[in-house]
Amino acid sequence: xxxxxxxxxxxxxxxxxxxxxxxxxxxxxxxxxxxxxxxxxxxxxxxxxxxxxxxxxxxxxxxxxxxxxxxxxxxxxxxxxxxxxxxxxxxxxxxxxxxxxxxxxxxxxxxxxxxxxxxxxxxxxxxxxxxxxxxxxxxxxxxxxxxxxxxxxxxxxxxxxxxxxxxxxxxxxxxxxxxxxxxxxxxxxxxxxxxxxxxxxxxxxxxxxxxxxxxxxxxxxxxxxxxxxxxxxxxxxxxxxxxxxxxxxxxxxxxxxxxxxxxxxxxxxxxxxxxxxxxxxxxxxxxxxxxxxxxxxxxxxxxxxxxxxxxxxxxxxxxxxxxxxxxxxxxxxxxxxxxxxxxxxxxxxxxxxxxxxxxxxxxxxxxxxxxx
Amino acid sequence: xxxxxxxxxxxxxxxxxxxxxxxxxxxxxxxxxxxxxxxxxxxxxxxxxxxxxxxxxxxxxxxxxxxxxxxxxxxxxxxxxxxxxxxxxxxxxxxxxxxxxxxxxxxxxxxxxxxxxxxxxxxxxxxxxxxxxxxxxxxxxxxxxxxxxxxxxxxxxxxxxxxxxxxxxxxxxxxxxxxxxxxxxxxxxxxxxxxxxxxxxxxxxxxxxxxxxxxxxxxxxxxxxxxxxxxxxxxxxxxxxxxxxxxxxxxxxxxxxxxxxxxxxxxxxxxxxxxxxxxxxxxxxxxxxxxxxxxxxxxxxxxxxxxxxxxxxxxxxxxxxxxxxxxxxxxxxxxxxxxxxxxxxxxxxxxxxxx
Numbered sequence: 001x002x003x004x005x006x007x008x009x010x011x012x013x014x015x016x017x018x019x020x021x022x023x024x025x026x027x028x029x030x031x032x033x034x035x036x037x038x039x040x041x042x043x044x045x046x047x048x049x050x051x052x053x054x055x056x057x058x059x060x061x062x063x064x065x066x067x068x069x070x071x072x073x074x075x076x077x078x079x080x081x082x083x084x085x086x087x088x089x090x091x092x093x094x095x096x097x098x099x100x101x102x103x104x105x106x107x108x109x110x111x112x113x114x115x116x117x118x119x120x121x122x123x124x125x126x127x128x129x130x131x132x133x134x135x136x137x138x139x140x141x142x143x144x145x146x147x148x149x150x151x152x153x154x155x156x157x158x159x160x161x162x163x164x165x166x167x168x169x170x171x172x173x174x175x176x177x178x179x180x181x182x183x184x185x186x187x188x189x190x191x192x193x194x195x196x197x198x199x200x201x202x203x204x205x206x207x208x209x210x211x212x213x214x215x216x217x218x219x220x221x222x223x224x225x226x227x228x229x230x231x232x233x234x235x236x237x238x239x240x241x242x243x244x245x246x247x248x249x250x251x252x253x254x255x256x257x258x259x260x261x262x263x264x265x266x267x268x269x270x271x272x273x274x275x276x277x278x279x280x281x282x283x284x285x286x287x288x289x290x291x292x293x294x295x296x297x298x299x300x301x302x303x304x305x306x307x308x309x310x311x312x313x314x315x316x317x318x319x320x321x322x323x324x325x326x327x328x329x330x331x332x333x334x335x336x337x338x339x340x341x342x343x344x345x346x347x348x349x350x351x352x353x354x355x356x357x358x359x360x361x362x363x364x365x366x367x368x369x370x371x372x
Numbered sequence: 373x374x375x376x377x378x379x380x381x382x383x384x385x386x387x388x389x390x391x392x393x394x395x396x397x398x399x400x401x402x403x404x405x406x407x408x409x410x411x412x413x414x415x416x417x418x419x420x421x422x423x424x425x426x427x428x429x430x431x432x433x434x435x436x437x438x439x440x441x442x443x444x445x446x447x448x449x450x451x452x453x454x455x456x457x458x459x460x461x462x463x464x465x466x467x468x469x470x471x472x473x474x475x476x477x478x479x480x481x482x483x484x485x486x487x488x489x490x491x492x493x494x495x496x497x498x499x500x501x502x503x504x505x506x507x508x509x510x511x512x513x514x515x516x517x518x519x520x521x522x523x524x525x526x527x528x529x530x531x532x533x534x535x536x537x538x539x540x541x542x543x544x545x546x547x548x549x550x551x552x553x554x555x556x557x558x559x560x561x562x563x564x565x566x567x568x569x570x571x572x573x574x575x576x577x578x579x580x581x582x583x584x585x586x587x588x589x590x591x592x593x594x595x596x597x598x599x600x601x602x603x604x605x606x607x608x609x610x611x612x613x614x615x616x617x618x619x620x621x622x623x624x625x626x627x628x629x630x631x632x633x634x635x636x637x638x639x640x641x642x643x644x645x646x647x648x649x650x651x652x653x654x655x656x657x658x659x660x661x662x663x664x665x666x667x668x669x670x671x672x673x674x675x676x677x678x679x680x681x682x683x684x685x686x687x688x689x690x691x692x693x694x695x696x697x698x699x700x701x702x703x704x705x706x707x708x709x710x711x712x713x714x715x716x717x718x719x720x721x722x723x724x725x726x727x
Contacts, residue, residue: 055666058691070671070677079569088561090598094590094593
């Protein structure tokens, strides 16, 4: 061993103890005694600490400043919601429908798999080296009984597998044909308007919430504007570009995004409140479940999920509501169904249902996320 | 005593190759017989490594094997069948989901590579990860007690750049292969937001080999669609000298990568005193420390605002500089030497006695 390295090792002893302290302060697990300082014991792994939760005070402070700057720019109209959407959509259009996800990919993959399913027992025996070709031929003849037996079984299996895939493709195709395409034509983007009284009720309930909140379907009510005027840290999302532009001109922080898309991209436990309103209540049950699940993940412990829904027992007679209900993939649900759904999706919620004593046609459900 | 390394693809200008070379030299300094064997040896490195097929067929009791794991390799299976003790030095494997849409073949390969790595956990004597993030990945793959040792990044004398505000004409730089997991498209979106809001003359230089042609073409089209095509340059693979020039002349190092097992270019940028702005994915938070600005969310607006603050607030840059000094010390060659030898010695008793 070189003298140089002996010196380094002496230095390393000092730095090792530093390293132990550093490692012990993390959530990775304990350090084996007597082993190398950075030795891991495979005891409970923390969830992705590298992403979140382990930022230093410096990083947290600069992050807050960045967020402030972005909000300021949004409110000033420098970052219009449509621009953000355009940035995202322009690239999404370029992403190939690869990996067998598109119809064309599937066909091409199916064809190549079908070709690969055939196995050739006629092993090539050609060789440039003298005598090797003959040797190979002898080996092939000697092992043919064995390889034939195996190959027959493999070929049977491959053929059956391909037949199974073809049958599955047919069944999926039939299923796909039965499902109507999603989009505005079937009313998935049409929301029933929310009354002034319900908006005032919701904003009154949430005016003192600490932390950041989101109002989904923000163009269908005055909740966002009301919360903003109380100085709450709140932003809204909707898919109606025209109405969003109007809200932005009034200095509100708004973004062009669908409810599920936004909630799935929000950092876990980063919000204090999610107000669900607008077209979500007329979505299919599976989509509503996903939305509630994402909302529950987005709020921290003690955070609230407020569901503004319309009561199916009350007949809505304005033109927009009639169209929205008739064309929707889902339907309005009763209080009991909402309660069941919320408990089913996220058991860690305590529910409180308010109906405003018939003062407004909506039902307000406030769910609080419990601590673990 | 013999300790040999096995590298799937041994290439110049490659972090794993550089690490393997430095480790070989370090072992030789300790009097250990050490060679590098590779499945594939790229031009320029023929004298430094031997093809795997020429590796000794007869096992030896006095021989240890180190597999530099980062990708799919036929060597992995063969090494697992050897009688000599095997140590894994893990540099991480790109998750298939990040590649699937662009290159189904590559995603299958990374999927099989992860599977292959998992199978090695049953036969390996021990494992070394170049970051804590990688150590966690190793545990997920079934390895029991991974040891963390920083990668050996050879020291280079660099001409550091002068610190200055850059309100106009800022040059952003990213160094990394053109591949979907590096998310260069997010940098292009961020540049578009930055040019629209803060600095209409800002530009982005993307240094790195085109590993995915379809992704590269999409990047070009995307830049044109966002009207920043003239402001985004694809430098391709460059020489050491050219790379030094890019680091020296840039104003900001940016990374939107979705998955990194360490990210050498961040340390290189710090050496040049280039401010660093990176999305906090994979091992990046531990590599950056407080030596740059980390973003929790990958929004083009967040990137743009952060870049503006970093490029025009000398106090923030000064704090990052202090943080960078700590990171450069933490990942110095000397420190990595000690860590790697100690890590190997914990698995190789004769080496422990030597030390």
